Amino acid sequence: MIFNKDSGDLTSNSQEGDQMTGPEYEGKKILLVIAQEQFRDEECFVPKQVFESAGAKVTVAAESENTAKGALGGTIKPDIRISEARIDDYDAIVISGGGGSRKYLWDNHYLRGLVKEADSRKKVISAICISPVVLARAGVLKGKESTVFNSPDTVTELEKYGAVYQDRDVVVSGRVVTGRDPKSAEAFGKAVLKALKKA
Incomplete structure (x- = not known):
């Protein structure tokens, strides 16, 4: 998928037959968390399209x-507040990236609680950028x-909390999926679906 920042449209760059659809994804529920401002457009819209095309909600x-604004100008109206989300309602949690993540997501205690709860309930947990x-x-x-977007503080943060950093587009560790940057958004979305299939 390629995100056109001018039109807000998505176009697929996938090979024929590379689409992930099937009954195993129908009815799967995914919580997609974004920053209120400066979320990275591709890291929201591309995985969302991948999930919905596969039949997931x-x-x-x-x-x-309130309407959230992306770094490239895209907008989306959130369905719920992070503080209202209940992890038992979802099969996976996906956290989009972008510069706004530092301000709105890194220290959001509701989100941290959701992630911990998702882990204890053996849900698929994922984040990008x-x-x-x-x-x-x-x-x-x-x-x-x-993996994580390689900036002065991000790799340090991961390693400080015991993660084993890998400089790769997408890394899958059991139920946990991480993606590096906007270019890996489609592969990241597909990896989340594969993890859901195994969960």
């Missing part, structure tokens, strides 16, 4: 239900291989 959560820091701070990356 996506609920978008942010700090408030700089948002794997949320997973690290929640303690779910300890001893696990994972």
